[in-house]
Amino acid sequence: MIKDYLIVGQGLAGSFLSWNLLKRNKSIIIVDQNHKNCSSLAAAGMINPITGKRLVLSQRCEELLPYAKEVYHELERHFKKKFFESKDIIRLFNSEQELDEWEKKSQQTHLKKYYGKKQDPGTYEDSLNDEKGSFVIQQGGYCRKLDLLNCFTDYFKINNLLVSERFDYDDLKIKEDFVEWKGESFGCVVFCEGYQAQDNPWFSWLPYNHAKGEILTVSNKDSFLPDAVISCGKWCIPIGDGKYTVGSTYSWDKFDCKATDEAKEEILREIGVFIKASFEVAEHMAGVRPIMKDLNPAMGRHPEFNSVAIFNGLASKGLILGPFYSNQMAEYLVGVQSLEKEVSIDRFIKKHF
Structure with missing residues (x-):
């Protein structure tokens, strides 16, 4: 048959x-x-509706995001397990240009549900280097992939x-x-x-135009990071029990799934620029993103x-x-x-x- x-x-x-x-x-x-x-x-697992230096709405987000969420809820009902976690995303401003982009886009009616409040510099001074301030991205989160x-x-x-x-x-x-x-x-x-x-x-x-990427699972049970995804070039996702997923890297010259010290050092160095916490590396994973040109x-x-x-x-x-x-x-x-x-x-x- x-x-x-x-x-x-x-x-x-x-x-x-x-x-x-x-x-x-x-x-x-x-x-x-x-x-x-x-x-x-x-894969990071992060679902972020606002991307890039120009803070644009992810392609077809208003169609794809609610569809994906409904599928995850369907799967959660079937498997009786939680997969999608709704989380605010704290996007730290890197430049005056990003501040200007936020001012323009946050006034657009169809984007208001994604653009949360702008936060003053120093709002998270105990845990983040947010000297240019930040804003909250709504409707995002992460999936326990x-x-x-x-x-x-x-x-x-x-x-x-x-x-x-x-x-x-x-x-x-x-x-x-x-x-x-x-x-x-x-x-x-x-x-x-x-x-x-x-x-x-x-x-x-x-x-094809594949790109290798690496992520870390890190821990710091004593940190006072906000219960949100933090994004500033690199990103940090709280996954519970004092653990976080952090990343990521891009490499276009070697396609394998071997974790490298170079990528680990890059991730830790760059998240250290905006996060005031030290982390212990619990896991290091690498993969190749399947990308078309x-x-x-x-x-x-x-x-x-x-x-x-x-x-x-x-x-x-x-x-x-x-x-x-x-x-x-x-x-x-x-x-x-x-x-x-x-x-x-x-x-x-x-x-x-």
Whole structure:
């Protein structure tokens, strides 16, 4: 009997897509080597509606953010576990330009729900170097992505949907309208491999621009930091019990998941500029963000093989993009809707295939 989908990779992209296909009563098998080289493990988990030096609203935030929150609430009800934590984000001003941007944007009606109050210099003088002041970003927070991935993994295992091994491309046989893998037949294989897609024989032609990133879990049970995410170039997320996730770094010249002393020193040095606390490093993680050159996700079927597809390129925003685009990908796979032009890999065919 032919199963509907073979999903390769069980990071955020593969997990969200698998969940959406199961909701549509599709039969699936997932192949993942116990999250080895999984970029999702090194994701910060922060969901921030206001980004960049110009304090702009994150792309399609007013559509994507409420959608993501509703999906997390749905998953919380199913797994009976808390994943999304609403938190204010204290954004420290770095320059007069940022102050000017806040003055302009905070008056725009559609942005007021995200732009909280401006805070005077020295508001957090006991814990932060906030000599230029700060403002509060509302509607943000963070997702406990490791708890989420572990719940997905356990669910897939219990239901005999997860094969824990390395996927070998040589084991996949492409037929006219289906694929075979290790003696089983599937209507379609969907690759959700993150940065490893650059070595995929069917999708290596896509224009990738991956970036390695590293984060730390640190502890300081005696600090008096505010109960909020703190952002000033680098960021600090309180995760409870005197622990924080801090980061992150960007590197475009080496794609591996090995933690480096150089990145650790950079993170500790730069958060030390705006946080008046010393930290002990409890954990150090590294991953490679799967990024396309135009910064949009890569979704769709192979231009020659209809039974081979990809869902990739969620970059550093998998926790806000994943819920929305995995639903769109599932709808596309089952033939209910087409993909947006901005995310379909068809946009790359003429120049790169």
